[in-house]
Amino acid sequence: MSSDTRIAASTWIESSRPKYWSFIFSFLLLPFSLFAQAPDIKHVIVIGVDGMSPDGIQKANTPTLDSILKVAAYSFKCQAVLPTSSSPNWASMIMGAGPDKHGVTSNSWQPHKQTIELECEGTKRNGKPSGMWPTIFGELRRQKPESNIACFNDWLAFNRLFEKGVVNRQRDANLLQAASHHGYKGITKKAVNYFKKKKPDFMFVHLDNVDHAGHHDGHGTQAYYDAVGVADQMIAKIVKAVQESGVAEKTVILITADHGGIGHGHGGDTPEEVNVPWILTGPSVVNGELQVPVETYDTAATLAYLLGIKAPDCWQGKAIVQAVAQ
Template sequence: MKLNVYNPAPLLFSLTSAIFLYACTNGSNQTTLKQRTSHLIVIGVDGMSPDGIINAETPVMDQLIKEGSHTLNARGVLPTSSSTNWASMVSGAGPEQHGITSNGWERDDHTLPAVTTGREKIFPTIFSVIKNQKPDLKMAAIYDWGGFGRLIERSILDYDRNGEDEDITAKLAIDYIKSEQPHFLFVHLDHVDHAGHHYGHKTSDYYKSVTKADKLIGEIIQASKDAGLFEETIFIVSADHGGIGYGHGGETLDEIEIPFIIYGKGIKKNKRISQEVYQYDNAATVAYAFGLKQPYAWIGKPVKSVFEGNPDPVLDKNTVVRVPAPVIIPKPNLYEPAGGLFIDENAVLKIESSDEVKVRYTLDGQEPTENSPVYSDPITLDKTTVVMARAFGAGQETSRTAKAYFRVVHSDNGNGVRYDYFEGTGWHSLPLFEKLKPLKSGSSFQIRIDSINDRKDQFAIRYSTYLKIEQAGSYKFYLVSDDGSKLFINNQLIVDNDGGHGAIERSGTAELEAGMALLEVTYFNEGGGYWLDTYYKGPGIPKQIIPADKLFLNRE
């Protein structure tokens, strides 16, 4: 009988080899984290949207894009508020991890605790990561908005200043670069956000504020040249959020898309970043540039492909590479989407885009495909039309879909919407309209706030009209509002979007018979930015702003 004798030698050899390999590999991981720069400056511009860079005069950022790497389709986090997004930018994580879920967050007053804490008992930011691993690096934060300071570990900084405005903040940064030559500097500029709130996004004054930011960025870069640091410095330019109308905080692309521009030592030139970039990837990219190991709790990934010598990521074959979207004329204006209301006249559709792409469009609300018509010349529209347009480039390059809602109505057809306007104080949700007396009443052709002039900061509106239903079936209604709103069909609540919040969309469905349905919409503005749009879709009807030619003052 042959005995199976256990021989421990192969296992011992395997264990010894494994231990040796682990030691070598582990040591290698710790020693081969390559430091790619000795100086890095992040410049964050509060409220600077990609649209601002595209439409404002920005020669400095245009040069950074040409001589560096960029995407204008990076994404912030929700909610699109400043505290949440600045925290995500410096923390390499989203609000689910760092717990900063609103501008009301304070270190001693918040709802969601951080999943882990480090120095100063807050979620670890890039500042503490640098301090823990490379304590000799000189760090500074210079910020225009004082609230930024509570989001970072100020006690470990070599220099920490809150400037009184954007000019003073930039001057402090310039002087500090020249005198102290920091290894890592974070500069925050706030004036673009102020312009968005005061004048409105996508306005000439907003674009002027972006132009000024561009000038200040140029002066900061010049300071690095004067200090002899330029050749060894990487610059990152980004933002916390964009905006729509007079505000932000909602869930639209205008609010959540941000620029991400990286330029300088060892950065690829004239490169459009093909992969997705998120707010929390900023800190991870800084850590990668300094050769640092990022905390386990971080979810951000460094944008490695922008560094010379690194390949582009292998994208899934179905991954779309974004190019700038075409612009439909008339352009969006504040809260008004592209298109518009045309009373007793035809509309003219125009589409603008770069020369490197083909723009394909549809006039029935369907997504354009590679088989859709190619836009070439202006198109006359004699009826309400939903226009969709996309840019198609080489290979997988395509844009997000640009949408426009052209509403054509004739003034002698009985169309219209009645409204009652109210004012009050202390409202945090829709008031009880039955207990209020309207300050003015009137009618307009659509359910839009801008149809009513001379509004106060806190106000409410009640709209009433009859919606013509051509075909019986299931209809879905949408309210997009900043702040609260509700929609009723035949006195039944269909959509509840109440409360104080940014531009958020909520929806509900109703089974409707052919004929006239009583449509009522109530709205209130808690303060600050405001917006209201009503959409619907139904049998054979693509999602669109409820057309003015389907709204009537009377049932008959």
């Protein structure tokens, strides 16, 4: 990563420090009902790093994440859902509920083969069951139709986890370099270029290189930590793009993962597989380790809060409002 990228990332991170420290403690005591929407936030970015564990961040060379953590609201004990497979957890993250509600219970799930009855308003299309639980993508499109929404994913199967036709721009690694397991580079480049050009209201970026290393070389190996370091470089490029776009003071970034891992796999209920990082940074974000439990399905509700839309009543997740000062 170039020195310019590090400098730009550092500048944006420093500019996002909360200004009203005396307000933090009283804020934590206020009920959620007082907050209809977050402060003046216009752009929200999620960077989801497949298979990245807290251990990976703590032991890898991650200068960007290390700098972000100094000014972020974070938890290293965000709880993934079971099984700790990719589809159930990415789905829970964007659907605001667990697999028992949205029905995505394995990586073989398909909307047209939904096996449970979805008890949520908005799960029908043209009067017929759609097989799709409402996602943050669809809700933002429904409630704010003019929003610019983008998704850049390094895993083709991610495409089936949200409603068709709700994003303005979508690219997956199969259109880039997936065959060589370097799709994350193309995905990051596409995301950076799109953000600079369009400044989307909501952008989701999925990186898969860390999960590849976990399966191929093993979690906790040097190769795995090296992959986390590479993901850190991709994060730096996105942070730099935000800074160069002139909207850093109105942009919040959430960095998280679908699961951790143990040995060469994941899917079980060990702490190494279940605990994932959840890191929120940007203007008005309260600095420090979160003292409230965080579930992966809280992500969708938090994103709805940041984007100023209402979370569907059927979502189980809660907005982590303790992470944001007013």
